[in-house]
Amino acid sequence: MSPKPCGHVYVVDDNRDIRFYLTDLLRQMGHSVECFDSAKSFLAHSLDIFPAVLVLDVRMPQMSGIELQRELRALGRHIPIIFISGESHSEDIILAMKGQPIEFLLKPFQFPRLMEAIEKGLVLDGIHREQRFRKTDIHRKWTALSARERDVFVLMLDGLTNKGISERLGILPDTAKKHRANVLQKMETTDLAQLVALCKGVDVKTLG
Known part of the structure; x- marks a missing residue:
């Protein structure tokens, strides 16, 4: 007990x-x-x-x-x-x-x-x-992202691949890949699964 x-x-x-x-x-x-x-x-x-x-x-x-x-x-x-x-x-x-x-x-x-x-x-x-502590920590990391990286961040959480992100944002796949790597680095995560786990239960659309 x-x-x-x-x-x-x-x-x-x-x-x-x-x-x-x-x-x-x-x-x-x-x-x-x-x-x-x-x-x-x-x-x-x-x-x-x-x-x-x-x-x-x-x-x-x-x-x-x-x-x-x-x-x-x-x-x-x-x-x-x-x-x-x-x-x-x-x-x-x-x-x-x-x-x-x-x-x-x-x-x-x-x-x-x-x-x-x-x-x-x-x-x-x-x-x-x-x-609340976790959301504050996520927001602190999120503020380090550029405007384009924030767009990529949201699309990554939606499950889009580099190709899907490039098509949605009208950028080259290699550029999407670089933004994706920057997002993972600035959010202090190693891969998408870790990023999703970090943001679970947090409405990322309210971070701004």
């Missing part, structure tokens, strides 16, 4: 008792915990720790959990969210679920359900973080 993932858990809830209760239990389970009594406090003071998950109350003064969810998306922080709520209406749940949280738990919820959601969120955050 693989060990359960441990990580950082943010708890944002205006109820002091909930914060105290969850902090105590989560630390017993091996997680580091950071609590905030409002969404604005979280935005102002939270550190970007990895891997992490956000346990977020839906209804809070000044800024709701749903509003915080939207703000985090706008800021490019894609931390997995677990909503908790004591008195949400159906429209609250619908709005919250549009942001694709890990879970939506109604108070009083069972702690094992929360732990299951947290473990899922930590694993997901690890996967997403690795994907």
